[in-house]
Amino acid sequence: MFRRRRESEAETDDVIDGTTPEAGESGPDEPAPLVRPQGPWDVDDVPEDGINRVDLGSMFVPVTDGLEVRVDVDQTVGTVVSATVASQQSAMQVMAFAAPRSSGIWTEVRAEIIAGIADGGGEATVIDGAYGPEVVASVPTDVPGQFAPARFLGVDGPRWFLRGLVQGVAAVDPAKDPLVLAAFRHIVISRGEEAMAVRDALPLALPKEAVEQAAAAAAAEQAAAEAQAQARSQPDLSLPERGPEITETR
Numbered sequence: 001m002f003r004r005r006r007e008s009e010a011e012t013d014d015v016i017d018g019t020t021p022e023a024g025e026s027g028p029d030e031p032a033p034l035v036r037p038q039g040p041w042d043v044d045d046v047p048e049d050g051i052n053r054v055d056l057g058s059m060f061v062p063v064t065d066g067l068e069v070r071v072d073v074d075q076t077v078g079t080v081v082s083a084t085v086a087s088q089q090s091a092m093q094v095m096a097f098a099a100p101r102s103s104g105i106w107t108e109v110r111a112e113i114i115a116g117i118a119d120g121g122g123e124a125t126v127i128d129g130a131y132g133p134e135v136v137a138s139v140p141t142d143v144p145g146q147f148a149p150a151r152f153l154g155v156d157g158p159r160w161f162l163r164g165l166v167q168g169v170a171a172v173d174p175a176k177d178p179l180v181l182a183a184f185r186h187i188v189i190s191r192g193e194e195a196m197a198v199r200d201a202l203p204l205a206l207p208k209e210a211v212e213q214a215a216a217a218a219a220a221e222q223a224a225a226e227a228q229a230q231a232r233s234q235p236d237l238s239l240p241e242r243g244p245e246i247t248e249t250r
Contacts, residue, residue, distance in 0.1 A: 039185035042157050046188045053188060056083055057205035059096050060188035066179050071206060080204035090168035090180045092153075096189050097161045098196035104156025105198065109163070110135055113152055122147055130174075130181060131155050153184055160191045160202065 041047070043060075053060035054069050061069050061083050072082040072093065082095045099105050110126065110133060117124040117137050124137035135152035149171040153164035164184050169177040191202065 040155050040157065040162050040187040040189065042160070043188055043190040044158075049186070051186050053186070054083075054207050056080065056207065058190050058192060058202035059083060059094070059204060060190070061085060061094070062183050062186040064179065064183065064186075067183060071204070080206055081201065083204070085180055085183045087168075087170075087177055087179050090166065090170035090177045092167075092170070092180045092184065093165045094184070094187060095163050096202040097163070098191070098198055098200045098202060099156060099159055099161040100198055101159050105161050106133070106154035106156050109154060109161070110152070113137075129153070131184065136171075153181070155184075157189055158191070160189050161199075162187060162189060 052063045068086050070084045071080045074081045082093050084093045114124040120140045122139045124135050126133050131153050137150045138147040139150045141148050151166040151171040155162045170180045174181045
């Protein structure tokens with residue numbers, strides 16, 4: 001299911017993400033010093049766990065009982081920008097980004113999230129969570145003066161960074177709705193070998209099944225439109241309707 005990266009492919013990586021190995025630093029064939037013993041996983045180290053996952057290109061999102069997976073599409077350009085894993089009480093939006101080979105970016109991203117929430121009048125604090133440091137926050141909503149709970153997860157992988165934004169019950173107390181946060185652990189990232197700027201979002205794509213369904217629906221809609229147009233172009237050979245009859249008696 002997953003494509004394993006060859007060592008020769010890793011050697012093309014010298015300037016990807018704006019980093020170049022210096023003397024004494026880890027070379028391209030050595031793993032980055034980032035520890036994820038329990039996931040999320042890189043495509044090169046995902047275990048044979050038997051979990052069914054939706055293929056979104058650079059991200060494989062687990063499909064489990066009690067959860068649904070939705071894709072979030074930017075309607076202006078028609079591209080997939082993120083995925084959302086949702087239960088009945090909680091939702092978690094997940095996005096993956098390019099990161100340097102030699103270090104992670106969660107520390108600085110975390111500081112930026114906290115600063116942005118504070119600028120908006122909200123509150124945020126860092127706690128030690130299931131995946132390391134997490135940001136637990138009260139964020140402004142579209143309604144002036146109202147705030148909503150949110151929880152930000154972050155994990156640094158080899159040349160990628162995965163962020164999760166949790167809302168709903170799990171943002172306040174994960175123990176009351178554990179499925180959403182547990183799904184974060186089983187996400188698999190396929191970074192690819194193309195050069196990308198740090199923090200660029202990894203490209204996502206609709207699942208193959210969704211593309212086929214959309215194509216079939218579009219074809220059916222096109223066929224119906226053509227049939228209607230053809231019907232309108234045909235001459236009307238039907239007889240006029242019979243009107244009221246008048247009987248004259250003499």
